[in-house]
Amino acid sequence: xxxxxxxxxxxxxxATGVALTLAACGGSAEGGTGSGGDAGGSGDGGAIRVGYSxxxxxxxxxxxxxxxxxxxxxxxxxxxxxxxxxxxxxxxxIKALRDFVxxxxxxxxxxxxxxxxxxxxxxxxxxxxxPVVLVDRTVDTTVEDPYVTHIGSDFxxxxxxxxxxxxxxxxxxxxxxxxGTLGSGAQVDREEGFxxxxxxxxxxxxxxxxxxxxxxxxxxxALQAYPETTLIFTHNDDMGLGAVEAxxxxxxxxxxDIQIVSVDxxxxxxxxxxxxxxxxxxxxxxAFGDQLAELIKKVAAGEDVPKETVVEETAFDQTIxxxxxxxxxx
Ligand code: GYE
Numbered sequence: 001x002x003x004x005x006x007x008x009x010x011x012x013x014x015a016t017g018v019a020l021t022l023a024a025c026g027g028s029a030e031g032g033t034g035s036g037g038d039a040g041g042s043g044d045g046g047a048i049r050v051g052y053s054x055x056x057x058x059x060x061x062x063x064x065x066x067x068x069x070x071x072x073x074x075x076x077x078x079x080x081x082x083x084x085x086x087x088x089x090x091x092x093x094i095k096a097l098r099d100f101v102x103x104x105x106x107x108x109x110x111x112x113x114x115x116x117x118x119x120x121x122x123x124x125x126x127x128x129x130x131p132v133v134l135v136d137r138t139v140d141t142t143v144e145d146p147y148v149t150h151i152g153s154d155f156x157x158x159x160x161x162x163x164x165x166x167x168x169x170x171x172x173x174x175x176x177x178x179x180g181t182l183g184s185g186a187q188v189d190r191e192e193g194f195x196x197x198x199x200x201x202x203x204x205x206x207x208x209x210x211x212x213x214x215x216x217x218x219x220x221x222a223l224q225a226y227p228e229t230t231l232i233f234t235h236n237d238d239m240g241l242g243a244v245e246a247x248x249x250x251x252x253x254x255x256x257d258i259q260i261v262s263v264d265x266x267x268x269x270x271x272x273x274x275x276x277x278x279x280x281x282x283x284x285x286x287a288f289g290d291q292l293a294e295l296i297k298k299v300a301a302g303e304d305v306p307k308e309t310v311v312e313e314t315a316f317d318q319t320i321x322x323x324x325x326x327x328x329x330x
Pocket of ligand 1: 058059060061062136137153186210235236237238263264284
């Protein structure tokens with residue numbers, strides 16, 4: 001099912017109390033780790049060596065997610081983390097994954113920037129017998145059983161929630177859809193969920209690559225191309241905040257002239273709700289580092305884990321208070 005035989009052996013050894021001998025052997029491979037790593041773990045004492053490829057630092061969500069991962073995969077919690085940021089480039093991620101294979105880490109965790117294009121590297125990881133924990137976004141691959149477990153959001157359900165709010169609250173809306181990184185699980189599935197409810201009202205679509213700057217430029221172009229737009233569905237808060245800038249620069253009022261429905265619910269997005277510039281925000285929860293740490297421990301020990309862990313999320317409208325926004329941890 002998954003390729004944890006070596007890990008099962010490690011855990012069995014640990015359970016019988018000869019872990020120290022084994023850790024000493026493992027220690028001889030020292031020096032292979034640390035490229036881009038900043039966790040400072042020494043790798044001794046039986047720590048679980050995790051190679052983590054984060055896809056980038058494109059949004060408030062991603063920053064919060066990185067903080068949550070780093071706060072939980074600590075040396076004190078028994079991890080030796082090598083964390084590498086791919087700056088939203090798939091080739092950087094593939095390189096990091098190959099480095100992790102060369103370092104023979106215990107577990108590889110990664111958040112894939114797009115869904116396709118992973119076949120070769122996933123096969124290499126599988127051949128090396130290193131278990132993969134997929135974080136946040138998903139993959140679409142021909143490799144069989146490419147990962148042991150996935151933890152992340154139900155992006156389609158997020159899109160559906162957004163669509164249902166529009167259907168109930170802005171039934172005649174003419175919608176511009178501000179898409180995330182094209183080909184990413186978050187874009188593909190949010191769009192599918194949303195469009196299944198109100199897709200017939202979508203007058204135009206363009207990608208803002210999940211960043212504020214590109215969200216602004218895409219909206220500037222959309223205001224010209226689709227002047228009939230009365231509502232923007234943005235696949236994340238950062239692009240929505242860029243849209244606010246574009247709408248205001250065009251002399252219109254976001255939240256009123258053009259309503260904004262968003263996903264994420266980072267503090268800046270929720271502040272825009274209080275300020276009546278956003279109308280509805282579906283939560284996407286980035287703070288699952290604690291659950292991830294537990295999963296990785298189990299995977300490293302060869303224990304059974306669920307194939308899917310879906311993080312819990314809610315949604316917010318303009319009834320949110322300033323106090324709630326101020327209490328938001330990210
Ligand atoms: O919604 C967006 C980020 O994959 C869930 O990526 C994540 C998305 C998140 O850039 O802000």
